[in-house]
Amino acid sequence: MSEKTSATDADPKLVGRLLAIIGKEGIIPPDKLQLDAGLDTLGVQSADVIVILLAIEEEFGVYIPVDSDLAEAKTIGDMVSALARHISAATPDQ
């Protein structure tokens, strides 16, 4: 997993935007939206991920399949870092 950056390595502004999208589209209460919170614990299901990815496409113009490294995400932090990697790779100037 050495090629992966942790969520904290991503640009804090980007992390903030991603958390806002995940919270809104995944309907996660703000007090529970922590990087170490488990997706299963929060009840984030595959249908929620699909909606989150639609919102990501709307905001960043980036297509991310559910079957990317996102499929391995276990926590909010894993999801944020996977999304950040895709967005940074697709839009280097973001």
Place this chain on the structure above:
Amino acid sequence: MPDRIAITGMGAVTAVGVGADALWDAAREGRSGVKALKFPEHERLRVKIAAHLFDIDIAKYHERGNPLLLDRFSALALIAANEACKQAGIVPGAAGERCGVIIGSGIGGISAIEEGVRQYYMDCGRENPMLVPRVMTNAAASQVSIKYGAKGPSFCVSSACSSGAQSIGLGMSLIRAGMIDCAIVGGAEALISPATLRSWELLRVLSPTACRPFSAKRDGMVLGEGAAVLVIETERSAQRRGAPCIAELAGYGSTSDAGDILRPDPEGARRSIEMAIADAGLDATEIGYVNAHGTGTVLNDVSEAKALKVVFGAALNRTAVSSTKPIHGHALGAAGSIELVVALRSLLDQIAPPTINWLGPDPAYELDPVPHRARPIETDAVLSNSFAFGGINASLVVRRWS
């Protein structure tokens, strides 16, 4: 002992060309039909690839057909049926009352739906008065029935990605039940239009890069289109007509997960595979090649690999398993029939076609998917799997004719 069911004709049209030979040559050589999309209006699409038949001149194959009446999926079904019926010695108009037609399709005439909706709401262009008979999912089966004079039951099985396999299995069941002696069976799908492709994008199951079944770093499926059709009949019917018995359609299994609408369940897949092998009167160790459903999505491939491991056990190391979806794309309702043609040719030539685009093993399971290059096999029986959204599983077994 009931009459064996013979496969006496096969035909296919896919992104790698017209004909079962074109399909098999590409599958064996690992040559992909996935191409950059060619749409005049695809700005909103993020995924830019599909196994798209954009260079086929469909009109060339239907000199007498009314283009207003024939949707693309029906036209593809007719092209495949023409090849299969020619091989089986069925001439147009002559199939008769004891011959049925079952052509599956997941969506049916989607291009006609899109055309009609656009014309109605945008008020553009002359409207097509034949939208209804073009759109209906049974249009392909009906067109084939009309052309070949097949007057037994004709209908469409629409069960998403299992449509093609279930159509073949159901045709076999009707013959076994004595309702008909012969059936023209298969699947047809033509849904690579911008708006439909977008709906698959929205589900985020499409890979933006490449279809890599059973591979590390796989990231989804690549859509395809096409059709494949078989002629199947009792041994007696084949002998009476002097048709060639190419192979035996020996086993059919189908199950439902009764679980999640999208997420596959290895248990449902296992039961389907076991049912087909048992129906053929075989043991798993006698299956020498499996044409896997192998979509290249994370979930399907894990689920299918687990199911195969349970059914085959230690014998899985000696059974060639590959997915040819990177070659012809995931043709949805046509997939099961296209892949049965590949499995059948693999049996006849004793060669397992490769899984291309493979980058290395997925640590989640043990499976050698015949990466990159075809491999010789020695076997009398092969299996083809189809697993659909809705939790619908279907498996078919073909055995060497002896």
